[in-house]
Each structure stands twice: as C-alpha cells, then as structure tokens.
Amino acid sequence: MTLGSDQALYGALCGTITLVVVGWLLYGLVSRLGRSRPGLSLTRPLAAAVAVRLAAAGLFAAVPALQSLRGPDERVFLGLAAALGEGSVVVSWLGDLHVRLFALQWAVFGEGGEFHLRVGQIGLAVAGLTLAAVAVHDLAGPRAATLTAWIIAVEPSNVFFSTILHKEAPMMLAGGLGLLGCVRMYRRRDLTAALILGGGVLVGLGARPYAGAAIAAAGFAVTLHASLRSVGPARRRAPRIAAACVVIPLLALAAAPTTEVFARLQLSQNANVSDQANLTLEPIDFSSPVAVARNLPRRVADFLLRPYPWQVGNLSQQFGVLGTLVAWLLFVIAGVAAVRRPRRLEQIVPALYLLGGLIVAYSLSAGNAGTGFRYRTHVVVLLAAVACALVVAAQRQRRTGDEPGSRAAMVLDRVLGERS
Secondary structure (H helix, E strand, C coil): CCHHHHHHHHHHHHHHHHHHHHHHHHHHHHHHHHCCCCCCCCHHHHHHHHHHHHHHHHHHHHCHHHHHHHCCHHHHHHHHHHHHHHCCCCCCCCCCHHHHHHHHHHHHHCCCCCHHHHHHHHHHHHHHHHHHHHHHHHHHCHHHHHHHHHHHHHCHHHHHHCCCCCCHHHHHHHHHHHHHHHHHHHHCCCHHHHHHHHHHHHHHHHHCHHHHHHHHHHHHHHHHHHHCCCECCCCECCHHHHHHHHHHHHHHHHHCCHHHHHHHHHHHHHHHCCCCCCCECCCCCCCCHHHHHHHHHHHHHHHHHCCCHHHCCCHHHHHHHHHHHHHHHHHHHHHHHHHHCHHHHHHHHHHHHHHHHHHHHHHHHCCECCHHHHHHHHHHHHHHHHHHHHHHHHHHHHHHCCCCCCHHHHHHHHHCCCCC
C-alpha cells in the first residue's frame, strides 16, 4: 500500500469518526429539545440536511472545476490553523473562532486531511438549523418547524456554505442560538433564555464580532419588549429588567470610543469598495452617526437586492444567485402573509428583532455584492422562519376563523381570489 493510499484511508477514517460524533450530538440535541415539545418532528429533514451537505462536499472535492467556487479564503484560514497548531502564530478569539476549531481538529487527528474539517462544519451548521427550527416550533407549532427545517435543509446556498472552511457554519450556530434565545425570552423571560442568548452572542463574537454585537442588540431589544409584557403564571411585568435593558446598552455606548468605531467602519467600507471586481458596490459615507442614518437604507437595499442576476460574471456568482432568488421569494411570501394577517406579526416579534439586527450589521459591513452571497445565507434562515410561521398561522386562522383579517387583508384576499 502506497503512502498516498494510507493517507487517503486515514482521512476517510477521520471523516467517519467525525461523522459518527456529529450524528450522535445532533441526535442528542433533537431528542433533548423534543422532550418538551410534543409533535416536533425534525429527524427526516435534518438527516436530509446532513446527507445533502456530505454529498456536496464530496462532489466539490471530486470535481476540480468546482473547487474554485470555495474561494481563496480557505487556504488562508487553513494556513493560520496549521501555524496556530505549531505555535508560530497567535490568533484572537474574536473573529477567529473558526481557525481555532480547525486547529483543534488537526490536533486531535493529525494529518487527517480536510474532509473531517468539513464534516465538523456541517455539524455546526445543522445544529444551528436545528435550533432555528425548534424556535419556529415555539412560535407557530410543529408544522411550521418541519416546513422551515426542510427549506433550510435543501436551500442551495446554505448547503454550499455549510461545507466551506470559513465563518459561515459557526455563524449559523450563533444565529440558531440567538433565535431560540430570543423566542424563549419573549415567551418565558427566564434564565435559560438568557443563557441561550449569551451562547449565541459568544459564538457570534467569535466568528464575526459585528454580527455577534447584532445578536446582542436584538437580545436586549427582545428582553426589553418581554419585560413590558405580562408573562408567566402571575402575569407580571418586569420593570427592573426593562430598566437594565435600557441602562446597560446606554452605558456601553457611552463607554465606547465612538470616533474610533466610525473611523474603523469607514476604513472597512473604503477597503471593500476599492477593488475592481465586477460586483463592487458604490462608495458610501459611514463616518458619523448622521451619515450612517442617512446612507444605511441605501446599503440595506444593496445588501438585500444585489447583485442582480444579470450582473454576475462567472460560475461562482451564478451559483450564488440561487440563494439570492430564494431570499427574494421568501421576502415576497413573508410580505404577503404579513399584509394579509397583520395581527400575526406580534407572534413573530423576536424573529423580526434578530432579522433586523443582522440585516443592519451585514449591510454596514458589505462593500461588495459578492460577499452578500455568504451574508444572505444567514438572513435566509430567519426569512424562512418568519415566512413559515406566518403562512402556517394564516392557514390555521382560515381553518378556524378565530380572527378577522384587516381591510388590507380582505382586499388582498379578493385580488388572490380567496375569502377571509
């Protein structure tokens, strides 16, 4: 047996061991969360999610022409992980969590190749998708949870970015933790919700600090909102928690070096829009709070809508458009459902807080529409959660007739040929 075949066999063994561990952890996660949620059925969509991602990882590894779609960043991160394992470089926890995870897996398996690293990323991503689907269950029931799980299990961009050695898989986990924590905080306002939210913030800070800060901001907003509601057996509000949710962010903003923050934000924007790539966005001014307030809506539109399908120039960008089209479709579905049943928006408030926070964070960061392909992957998960929750709630309302629609809903029903 040659050295090359030995390495391939050992790499396959490492991948198999990692897959067994990932499967066991995911099964434990689903079982644990399902005990207190009758009707929750996520086994099939999550098994499909793992299988599809493994197949995609294998396909991209086997076809050389497809490997370029992963971009050059993988080589950079793997080089940092190797140097970190050798002790020749020190990386920060903020923003470099993925590098530390790669280094940890290599420390365990040694020269086990890269496939087991991708299996680990698949495990993180599917865990995040599981948490997101469970959060939808708590918002709108088991049917909405299953529908959400199937959508994000097979959505092409999510499948692809779950397998690359980048920051996306940890951010999917952070988003799932953030969504479940926000939903539980809104509904129960307990310590467990705070711990889940805190986990999402920590993972988010480790992967992308600005996205972690957005999860924290959404968590504070949801906690403040929940504190003003009558929650719990005693149907009480929580004025002390509400006060803390106002004071703590204000103190943090007062202590933050505001000038430096906006200077770094503008520097990042200038760097992102300075290349000659075909998807580079127009320069924008983020140098002050007033400039951000004035120009942010424009960048939000850029982030959500661009690149347009006719702007793409290569195979990678053409593939990325699939995720953009899915995002647009989910926006339309959620928008129509919201117009037809506006009272149901109160039910999905925690998801809307997190969705808005991440849209703002990624819009502030984006300077090239090409990076929007990756960023939108996380937004699509939340859009799927919102759309499925609203659609299933609307279907339930039509069956039971328990809530009259608004005038706008009645008009739209007539246009669509349905009756409220």
